[in-house]
Amino acid sequence: MRSERHLQRKSSYEKTLKRVGLPPGSLIHIGEKRAEKVRITLIHYDQDGYEEKVVETIEECFPIKGRSGITWVNVDGLHQVDVIEKLGVHLGTHPLTMEDILNTGERPKMEETDEYIFVILKMLYHGRGKNEITAEQVSLVLGSDYVVTFQETVGDVFDPVRDRLRSGKGRMRRMGPDYLAFALIDAIVDNYFVILESIGERMEALEEAVVEVPTRGTLTEIHRLRRELLFLRKMIWPLREVINCFERSESEFVKETTKIYLRDVYDHSIQVIDNVETFRDMFSNLLEIYVSSISNRMNEIMKVLTIIATIFIPLTFITGVYGMNFSLHFPPLDWELGFLAIMLLNLGIALTMLAYFRRKKWI
Numbered sequence: 001m002r003s004e005r006h007l008q009r010k011s012s013y014e015k016t017l018k019r020v021g022l023p024p025g026s027l028i029h030i031g032e033k034r035a036e037k038v039r040i041t042l043i044h045y046d047q048d049g050y051e052e053k054v055v056e057t058i059e060e061c062f063p064i065k066g067r068s069g070i071t072w073v074n075v076d077g078l079h080q081v082d083v084i085e086k087l088g089v090h091l092g093t094h095p096l097t098m099e100d101i102l103n104t105g106e107r108p109k110m111e112e113t114d115e116y117i118f119v120i121l122k123m124l125y126h127g128r129g130k131n132e133i134t135a136e137q138v139s140l141v142l143g144s145d146y147v148v149t150f151q152e153t154v155g156d157v158f159d160p161v162r163d164r165l166r167s168g169k170g171r172m173r174r175m176g177p178d179y180l181a182f183a184l185i186d187a188i189v190d191n192y193f194v195i196l197e198s199i200g201e202r203m204e205a206l207e208e209a210v211v212e213v214p215t216r217g218t219l220t221e222i223h224r225l226r227r228e229l230l231f232l233r234k235m236i237w238p239l240r241e242v243i244n245c246f247e248r249s250e251s252e253f254v255k256e257t258t259k260i261y262l263r264d265v266y267d268h269s270i271q272v273i274d275n276v277e278t279f280r281d282m283f284s285n286l287l288e289i290y291v292s293s294i295s296n297r298m299n300e301i302m303k304v305l306t307i308i309a310t311i312f313i314p315l316t317f318i319t320g321v322y323g324m325n326f327s328l329h330f331p332p333l334d335w336e337l338g339f340l341a342i343m344l345l346n347l348g349i350a351l352t353m354l355a356y357f358r359r360k361k362w363i
Contacts, residue, residue: 038077047173078150117141118139118140157188158184176258196275
């Protein structure tokens with residue numbers, strides 16, 4: 001696993017080096033190749049009908065502009081640059097926008113032009129394991145009668161949106177493409193809460209482990225969680241600015257009837273950021289609790305060892321005196337019960353000391 005990540009980073013680094021010195025708008029895919037083949041899904045709908053299909057070539061999507069109804073084109077896979085370029089040229093997308101789409105390391109942002117609104121967000125979901133969080137860049141282009149989304153791989157969090165479109169229930173089909181863009185952004189933001197909930201559960205489990213039996217594995221999990229919180233903060237923090245700009249946009253592509261829903265998403269984004277900051281504070285306390293637990297456990301061990309050593313000090317003295325190698329008259333040496341008497345004396349001293357320690361509440 002580690003070697004695979006190293007190779008992926010090396011490949012991305014090499015692509016970044018190739019981009020250095022090129023003129024602005026040069027189309028080079030920067031990032032991991034997450035999809036073997038580009039998959040293009042075309043959804044067209046209006047108030048009365050719905051059509052969904054997977055197309056073989058990008059040219060089949062070209063009647064996207066000027067067609068009655070609303071069209072949603074979803075492209076899964078960014079490594080085939082020619083596909084992105086053909087679609088961008090047909091829609092009149094600026095070369096710098098297409099460059100940002102192909103660079104999967106972009107910061108979440110929003111840009112407005114006379115022809116479209118361009119939004120970049122980070123979609124988060126669980127990877128191979130529940131404790132592994134994967135980020136995927138989602139680029140969204142909103143036009144007068146269409147929405148185009150670009151993803152790195154097949155699979156997303158948009159299934160609830162597709163289900164609402166298929167069923168025809170609610171306001172999805174009656175609203176414009178700006179409402180579809182809102183629904184997609186809302187689905188991404190809602191999934192953040194799922195990620196945060198799983199982190200909260202892991203945080204609670206770590207708190208119990210830290211208080212009860214802190215181990216080196218616990219410390220490793222704490223550091224792993226710390227990296228994930230930093231990663232989440234980096235992915236989520238710009239979200240508030242993006243949605244705020246979208247909600248305050250004066251573009252003709254965003255209607256007033258949709259802005260009230262965008263304000264709701266903005267409130268959700270604030271809540272997500274507050275949760276992330278709360279988890280960061282909890283993490284700092286968790287690390288302090290771990291250090292305190294380890295220190296208290298060490299103190300308990302040292303206390304037990306000290307008590308044992310203290311009890312054996314007089315016992316060692318008595319046995320040492322009777323073990324000296326020279327002739328001296330010790331009354332118990334000539335007594336047949338002398339050995340038993342010395343052992344009982346040692347036992348009495350030990351019990352007396354234990355009783356004294358307990359009375360002082362040292363044990």
